[in-house]
Amino acid sequence: MERILLLTTKYPCRAGEGWLTNELADCFAKEGKSVSVLVLSWEYSDGESAVIDLNGVRVYRLRLWKIFYNKNIIFSTLKIFLFSALVRFRHGRVLRDTDLIVATTPCIVIWALLDFFWKKTKAKKYLILWDFFPYYMRDLWGAGKSKLFSFFLRWENRLYRKFDAIGCMTKGSIDFLESHYKIDPEKVSLLPLWTKQLHQVVLDASERSSIRAKYGIIDEAFVVIYGGAMSVVQGLDNILDLASHSKAKPQFQFVLIGKGSELARLKARVQDESLHNVLFIDHVPRDEYEKIIAACDLGLVSLSGNHAVPSFPSKSIDYLKVGLPILASIDKYTEFGGILTRDMKAGLWVEAGNPVTLAEALERMYSDSVFLSECAKNGRQYYEQEMKVDSAIQKILFACEDI
Template identity: 50%
Template sequence: MASVVLLTTKYASEKKDAWLTNELAYSLRDQGYDVSVVVFSWLKNDPESSVAELDGINVVRLKLHKLFYTTGFIGTAFKVLVFPYWARFVVGRNLDCCDLLIANTPCITIQGLSGYFKRRYGSKSYLVLWDFFPFYLKDLGVIRNKLFFKFFWFLEKRMYQSFDRIGCMTPGNIDFLLENYSGVERDKVEILPLWTDQKPVVSVDRCRLRQNYGLPQDKVIAVYGGAMSIVQELTNILDLAEQSMDMNVLFLFIGRGTEKKSLEDEASRRGLKNVRFLDYVPREEYEGLVASCDLGLISLSRKLSVPSFPSKSIDYFKVSLPILASLDSVTDFGSILQNEIQAGYSVVAGNTALLSERLRELVSDSDLRKKMGCSGRIYYERHLSVESARNKILSII
């Protein structure tokens, strides 16, 4: 039986909160592979170190001393440097073999580990590339010193060069990788779309769900579900809400994050009666709640300089919701959404007038919402299955 190891910074302990890495691990397990997951607790509140078997998968968690979880460049640099060496020790004690190493970004946290696995186990390596760590931090103003940026960029470049194959979400991601990281061979880079454990179309009692959460029955509900941080620049959605007071629409925010309190305060200060906030909702309830809404919102900071494919789009595609997206100017997701998938509208972040115009079209035309929602569901079924991603990754061995 072949052995597969996943290296990641995000892996849920319970199935009800399963994320992309969980779904990939389950799919590999169901195909008969011996699966281990090595999880780096990157954030201060992440779980403590442990070794356990969860759902037939060996899960090894690594957490450093609390001193390493200080904010800023120094704390991040220490984690980047210490985590890989601590991982070598823990991996050596807990893993006997590995035929395939799968890692996902931010891969800077696993500096040198792909080479370590090759030397120790003779394993092949596949990198799932979702973001570019130093550019991401620079765009958000976390890294302002050019030397600090070069430090992280150099480490990340070495990591990309060390993997046998790299999967990127979109053509824009591939172009960015090859343009900004010299030495990465084009023939080892391929498109690997985001994935999900595919489910049948959700059948929900919209009236009951809306009643349970105190939501109006007679309004079009535009939902944003997910993290609320500076990455999303969700003030753009508040601007849209302010421009849409005359529309029969409610803006629903679901989730938590560093910016949630300031967003709530800002909505209150502006007197936005068409905005509602809900706290974190468990995964099995979240999908039903989203399905009871009418359109999905996506927002990304205009400061971002790296193309991306927002993972929350999958939740909207899954339940046939059309998407209204406010995006940075460099991402190719907007073009993919509008022209390839035909499942919504995309507007460059900051253009509130055009965003409001697109919203008005969606609010006033239920047939258009249904048509776009169906297109998103078709794309979901054809391109975003975990089986498809699994098979593409496994083709390396």
């Protein structure tokens, strides 16, 4: 399997903005593989259509016309149905000329590639399963769109069966897949999230103060940071509820970095409620982002309490990388809370929707410097031992060798 193709919707190409997919492709290339990436720009800001060479990887990016990025159900549906069909038309040859195809979820966005080309290629097909799209959407829609949920579930189930092997982030994800989908268990294996191993970003007192001053962060505050997407999936009112509950405690400052459909509403709520302890920072390159979180005291993970599916928030990787303790407000179904406290020993978690309990956990981490230091050390150790990208590619190759 010397020629490898990655199908994904997230593959940043700007300097300093590499992500999981970039690290995977780069590692395959360093192993001597011929690596190509077909990337669908799911957000208009992700980048225009182009073919570029980046770190020894050939990247075929396709972006639709701007009208398809309007945030309404009509254009969102059209984007789902048309995007991969256009990719098939433009870059079908790339799918045929490969030995191993590695795709990331959600599968629904690459349906045309799976349906029209799977029988025309002899390549092995591996799916990296990060989310259960219909179940996530059902949890957010509520009970009113059961027919739409059933439609997407049947479609996704059919697409999953087209793969030779499937990798899931956690044991809970494997159990959920096998109990809710008609999948051959022999195809499924564990594929934990990975990252390129880097030296820990450590700031001295002067550098820490400089970074804080640059972005308007209070120098003497205990800074709690959230970095990542800002959509309904994250349930970021959890964080604003915590900030509201902590208004009378000037030692805390809450910093949110990122972009997304909820950003404007969240900013409006902060203004309406005069939450002066909350600071928003515009999206910054990943290299700069890591310096900012290294200058903070605690990393926040937030998920909507409406979810009932297992997950492992990828934003936690950045916190672990810089040795930042983690406080998580998440749904009771996800495994991440147990992994955080039992396996990583890197922080605390509470069930989403309870700002009082979340505030108590924050107060404990703030007041117990020994516990906070141990969480920081343990998190970095977990990162170094369990999240190696070269281990991930070996798991993928091993899963496809005997197929």
